[in-house]
Amino acid sequence: MTFLTTDAGVGTIVEPFTVTDPSGQAWELVVGLEVHCELATATKIFCGCANEFGSEPNTNVCPVCLGLPGSLPVLNRQVVELAMRLGRALRCRVEPSVFHRKNYFYPDMPKDYQVSQYDRPINVDGELELPDGSVVGIERAHLEEDTGKSTHVGGGGRIHDALHSLVDYNRAGVPLVEIVGRPHIRTPEQARAYVQELRAVLLATGASDAKMEEGSMRVDANVSMRRAGTDELGTRCEIKNLNSTRSLVRAIEYEARRQVDLLSAGERIVQQTRHWDEAEGRTHTLRSKEEADDYRYFPEPDLVPLEPAAEWVAAVDAALPPLPAARRRALSDRTGAEQATAALVVERDLDALVLTAVDAGGDPDRLLTRAANDLAAADVGALTAPAFAAVSRMEADGALTATQAKVVLAELVAGGGDPQAIAAARGFEAMGEDELAAAVDAAVASDPAAWQRFVDGDPKVAGLFVGKVMKATSGKADGKAVNALLRQRAAG
Amino acid sequence: MSERDTSGPGGRQGAEEVGGLEASALQLAAQVRSGARSAVSVVEDHLAGIAAGDGEIHAFNHVMEEEALAAASRVDERLAAGEDPGPLAGVPVALKDNLCTRGVPTTCSSRILEGWLPPYDATVVARLAASGAIAIGKANLDEFAMGSSTEHSAFGPTRNPHDTGRVPGGSSGGSAAAVAAGFAPLGLGSDTGGSVRLPAAYCGVVGMKPTYGAVSRYGLIAFASSLDQIGPFGRTVADAAALLEVVAGHDPLDSTSIDAPAPAVSAVLDAGVEGLRIGLVTELSGEGTDPDVRRRVAAAAEALEAAGAKVEDVSVPATTLGLSAYYLIAPAEASSNLARYDGVRYGLRVDAPTNGGMNVASRTAGFGDEVKRRIMLGTYALSAGYYDAYYGKAQQVRTLIIRDFAAAYERFDLLLSPTAPTTAFPFGAKTADPLSMYLTDVCTIPSNLAGDPAISVPYGLGDDGMPIGVQLLGPALSEPTLFRAAAVLEHSMAPTGDGGPAAGRERTT
């Protein structure tokens, strides 16, 4: 692992994704992500209406979120609490902040302005550590209100050609936090990892349910290309309508190639917003910066500046749950888990179970392997840590084969119980060394031609002999032990 | 003291024709609470007064006849049941038509809100109801409170009860005229740059702008949110004080609401001004102020001195910048506040082939010229590349004004000035020249920019026989001191000077 301090923060260097143009010039990718998340509050950001997905249209509304004349916003305390929880989890500073009005006309925006934090956001200057050890800077994570949702009927679903449009204001005033990442992402895969890690943090802090499919987590990607090895940032395009991490990866790859085509032809990239079309697998121009609206931001006079007391921030810190990066590190430190395995086990929320089982005398390698591959994420049913530890021990001692260990585990998940008793009931008694050696010798003797091929160095034949031994022992043999004996015999 | 006869309670209109309309709010409340009169009879009398006189004055956009009589019956029922009907039991109140009233048309005197019925009551409306007061009608205003004469109403102007050829001032001209004409002893207005105090001065009644945040803005249809403040009208200082006490106080629905109970102003009305230091603001009573207005302000200064205050000239230099700063900040906020009138959800919709076209057509048809002028001005002031030079600079000026006032309040308890440089002007005198209209607010705007309270007290007549108001200004939360001084001025105008039959008598009942 290489560590260094750069613009991209401290962490593992990620080899950039490059596209080589026909002249042989390599261009490397730079990506910054902006992620909007709906906060999982009980009520909306400025009124008492329920913050609920899937209600009948226009049932979670009141004078405030409908922007009726005379209504005024009052900031929801839980919104601030969750925003700070997320901000602190992203290692941001919480600063005094101010809401602004972003003015533009759109029918699903009841006041024809959006209340949003602008030049003084609540959370600034954080970072997100990804499972591969890379670190992506977070510029800010600020608060704003969501808009309503328009459905355009007829004309292909676009407002300009629609016969009529329906607006549901249930979503108007739902609290959003916008997490603006720095342009530190170097590959499409790293972008995916960033979104997944952010999602894990959002879930761990309880800030959001972070469902990309339901739109409670929306990702926009700022993509630019620069000559490989240079430091300057190129002109970027912002890609919208990314509804899954798969779309995100595809869109970034597409956009990288589109930009390199232009750059290598000597053309200039025009800063613009582009729409990802998942079906066509390409991006389209939405609007260029030249025609961008002038939002006439100014401080929202109906709200007062937000200055959470130091004690409140301290209480938020104290209540933060262990976060994915720290959990991965703890797991690796205690078990020697590889980066990828630690990431998987933490993602599946099984690290606490593994660590408790290690404390109970379990075998770390077996526990990690089973947790990473054979247990359902988060839900382990009736399986207890001591039982899990016992199974791993039995497997490590050769009392259970891998196959048998999985069967015992499945039974423990389904109904609990004593691992020894389950193994005994299933007839999973340990095979003696002599019995196993005899079975291996019998298998070798049964096919001399194949055996010769194995001896001559064809490793693929090993499976044939392992299969024979398994069949002869009704699966009681340990595959690893059989392999070891085969190699011993061939060498011998 | 012949002034008393024409500028006093009731004015020229309505008072003589219908019995009891000259009574003060506190007198009426006392009569209703004691059972001497029913609330219904009080309301009936005032409705009759409106029916007789409002054809000429046009103080109201909408008279709430049914609702008022029903509310009065409820007050009478509560009394009959032995319950306390509230301190303003049975007292009719004129509501500026930018205060939301559930199920009752609320128009801001604009076509754009045609047909809209608010589904909720403004906080002040709910508090009035809880106090036993009776909302009697929705009073005319300059469209969206943008104006100083009530000529910019989509439903036609309100006439000054003292001279129906003249404007009542604005933008709360309907509420001021209603109180002056005896249609209601009390009125509520909103004051963004003087919109309560100016019409109070022009109509010869008391009008007060509280400290920003003292009265909840919830349900007040916004013009310029950082400046808007609801304020009371009364024919007497004591009535205005009683109304303020009922509507003021913290409201969790308004984030800018001060976290304090309503100021206790009624209790201190007799406390006098002995020992108070009062500064006469030279910048607000110099050039451009009519000589007769200046004479009345000087008379007010003398009266305050006679009552034991110390009055001296004081310079508050940044007040001269108030008008320019105001005409950037207020339109900027208005341009945003009025964006929601887009024809999509409520009010006027003029159809067009596209949504954007419908927005434009609705707004073009729905807004009057003055509103359009200010939306354009404000949009420009907030635009990219102009923000720093206009809106940003105006906010800096605002800071200067706050600083200069703070310096003055280190030496003085209160400040004194005219409410307006002239008396009420004839219709059409200033409509062709928006700038000259804007200048009528030169004395009142600084308090809004500073967020400080101020009160206009009728103080005699001008050479044209029209009422003149003097303004007392104070630092934030100085309402009790302002009302003490206002009461002294009012008392000094009473015919006998010691609680005679006009201004002074209410406090003795």
Ligand SMILES: [Zn+2]
């Ligand atoms: Zn709501």
